[in-house]
Amino acid sequence: MRNLKRIVLCGLLLAGGLGLSAAGAGGAAAAREGRGDVVAVQRLRPLDTAEAARAELAGAEFDTGTVRFGVDMFQIVYRTVDPTGKPTIASGLLALPRSGERQLRVVSYAHGTELNRTDAPSMWRDGWSVGPAITYASAGFAAVAPDYLGMGLGPGPHPYLHLPSETTASVDLLRAARAVAVEQGRALRREVYVTGFSQGGSAATALGKALQSGADDWFRLGALAPVSGAYDLRNVELKALLTTVEWPYNLGYLGYLATAWSRLHDLPTFFDPKYAGRVESLYDGVHTGQDLGETLPGSPAELFSQEGLALLGTPSGRFAAALAEHDASCTGYRSPVPTRLFAARTDEQVPVANSEHCAAVLRAPVVDTGTQEYQGSVHLGSNIAGTAQAVRWFLQLS
Incomplete structure (x- = not known):
């Protein structure tokens, strides 16, 4: 989840106010009325060198040990569906390494709880919001980070902890990112390493389950590594929120x-x-x-x-x-791919029992992220520590 004390920017930002350019006429996806079609793309400030990527990560207290490349960042507005299945748009972030590699493995990162829409990844308000994406891209992956519905440039209120719409927003951003990557002379490989933090932990397990079930014709689940998720709302998280x-x-x-x-x-x-x-x-x-x-x-x-x-x-x-x-994001299947759950044993906001219950079903280990803090919170610190551990694990799998 997130630090509710953090002061963030106010103001509803609409797509028309950010200078978004329409997707190129040469892209057939931009002309169709389908899920994952690109509506607009905005190239964000590049991190030209590995040194620039390290500086951005260090400023937000993220680990810099796996940085190898500079990073190109893109804000994508794309077509998806709302919780009732009606057409809508959402936004998300694509981060590509300046590696010269054409075929890229993909990491999908789902962010934690945010109140203000400008704190979504594609808005790049600060280093915290983009730290995981930069971590994965600077290590050589194509990083994809959905803003979720109603966050970033998406209209309407955010359907908080609604896994079906978090899943459709994530799958459709993968499709849109694939099209944008092609325009950049890159190709996204089929296997997706899926991760996410807090709210994004259960969004990650739900996306993994969907990809395993064939939610997309191209992308498939390659590995699963969520961090500090509230996977068991009924039996663990609700009780903790009411008592401890x-x-x-x-x-x-x-x-x-x-x-x-x-x-x-x-x-x-x-x-x-x-x-x-x-x-x-x-x-x-x-x-x-x-x-x-x-x-x-x-x-x-x-x-x-x-x-x-x-x-x-x-x-x-x-x-x-x-x-x-x-809570079904962790039930009804055994993950057929490499799976680890990262969590802090002393998390003060999302008890580790959430991860233990999910891991028991998936038959996967729970890896302790330790006691690192961010803004005085072990929960927030687990995002930083878990990202550092997950990227190293993904590199071993690649």
């Missing part, structure tokens, strides 16, 4: 889930009437973690109604069914 995770993270995540899932799954409001409108309006992609922290009360008992608190504690009905859908 400290303020403001507990209420911030619970409020995000309650706001998004009431809309997605036609659930009654979870909130106490004193807070319902005030808190729900803050999960619009425009407000910040600081805004949320200034609005939240001190405890779940204050934020939620008695009925809402009871439903969070003992899920039933449509809420229980939605939790089962989310």
Whole structure:
């Protein structure tokens, strides 16, 4: 998930305001009305040399030990579908190594919880948002990082922790990235190394499951290495958020889930009437973690109604069914590819039991990311440490 105290930029940025250029007329994909078709591409600031990539990573406290190349960065706007299956657009990031290699292995990285849409990877607001993509690209991979629906340049509210739309957004970005790579004289290989952090951990396991099931005609799952995911919302994460995770993270995540899932799954409001409108309006992609922290009360008992608190504690009905859908990203299959789950044993926001439960089903090891902190958080530090461990493992597999 994310540091809710971080101050981020406000303001809804629309595609028309960023100088996006339409995809070239020579690309047949841009002319079709299909999922993964490229709508627009913006070349972002290049990291011309390996030294420039190291500097960008070091500034965000990411490991620089695997940097070999400079990186070219592209913001892609592409066609996908919303949670109801209707056509929409989303944005995402493609990072290509300046390696001279034409055939590139692919890493798909799914980011953690963000409140403000400008913190999505393709917006490149700071080194944190692009650190994993730069890590993988500077090591020689083509890195693809979806913003998710409603983040970056995508319209509408973000369907938080909604795995079906996180999966379609991820698959369709892979298709769009493949087309953009061709225009750059590069080719993306079929095998995708799938990873992601926190919210992106379960997005990664869901994408891996989809690729294994044939979600795309070209791409297939090559390896799976999610970091610190909340894979078991019902039995682990919800209980932790209600009992042990400290303020403001507990209420911030619970409020995000309650706001998004009431809309997605036609659930009654979870909130106490004193807070319902005030808190729900803050999960619009425009407000910040600081805004949320200034609005939240001190405890779940204050934020939620008695009925809402009871439903969070003992899920039933449509809420229980939605939790089962989310938690199924780790069930029903044994990963046929190399798989590792990375997690911190002392994570203060996403207990390691999430990873242990998922790993038991996938029959994969849980690799400890240690006690590294970022902004005082072991959870955030696990993104940095897990990325460093995952890229080295991917290099061994290549």
